[in-house]
Amino acid sequence: MTCAHVVNVALKKTAGVDTVEVSLNKGLATVKLKPGNTVSVPQLWELIHQKGYTPKATEVTVKGELESVSGKLQLKVTGTKDVLPLSADAKAPAGFAEAKNRVGQTVTLQGVMLPDKNLKIVVPLQVGQVKK
Amino acid sequence: MQKRLLLLTCAAMTAALPGRAELLQVDLSIFGMD
Numbered sequence: 409m410t411c412a413h414v415v416n417v418a419l420k421k422t423a424g425v426d427t428v429e430v431s432l433n434k435g436l437a438t439v440k441l442k443p444g445n446t447v448s449v450p451q452l453w454e455l456i457h458q459k460g461y462t463p464k465a466t467e468v469t470v471k472g473e474l475e476s477v478s479g480k481l482q483l484k485v486t487g488t489k490d491v492l493p494l495s496a497d498a499k500a501p502a503g504f505a506e507a508k509n510r511v512g513q514t515v516t517l518q519g520v521m522l523p524d525k526n527l528k529i530v531v532p533l534q535v536g537q538v539k540k
Numbered sequence: 541m542q543k544r545l546l547l548l549t550c551a552a553m554t555a556a557l558p559g560r561a562e563l564l565q566v567d568l569s570i571f572g573m574d
Contacts, residue, residue: 435571452566
């Protein structure tokens with residue numbers, strides 16, 4: 409059994425995961441999720457770590473409601489206490505600026521999350537772009 | 541009657557909720573995978 413297969417099977421078993429594609433050349437696993445899922449990125453990182461691998465920079469597409477609390481921008485999970493803190497991507501600051509202008513709206517964001525040493529810690533999403 | 545009112549209230553509350561934040565797609569870079 410290849411390493412890629414082990415990761416593929418583990419991710420597919422996760423509730424809310426729709427499809428998984430693993431690229432060996434790129435060292436990349438693309439995970440598409442089902443509508444209404446409650447999967448979190450740290451949850452996927454933890455899973456990969458449990459299989460003996462190290463998760464790195466993760467590109468994330470996420471939908472939610474933008475809100476500003478004490479001047480800090482975040483994406484809110486309606487009906488729960490879950491929030492995803494947002495920060496600017498140094499390479500694409502326009503995305504974060506647009507997000508700030510759309511507080512109160514439900515949007516789809518694309519950005520990057522970098523895992524902390526403690527994989528369970530929720531790290532900020534560096535906003536690259538706000539999708540239409 | 542009370543039960544019906546409760547059901548109607550729940551249905552109205554659910555319909556009024558805006559879309560949940562949810563992950564749509566994740567591209568995970570994984571070190572050491574071969």
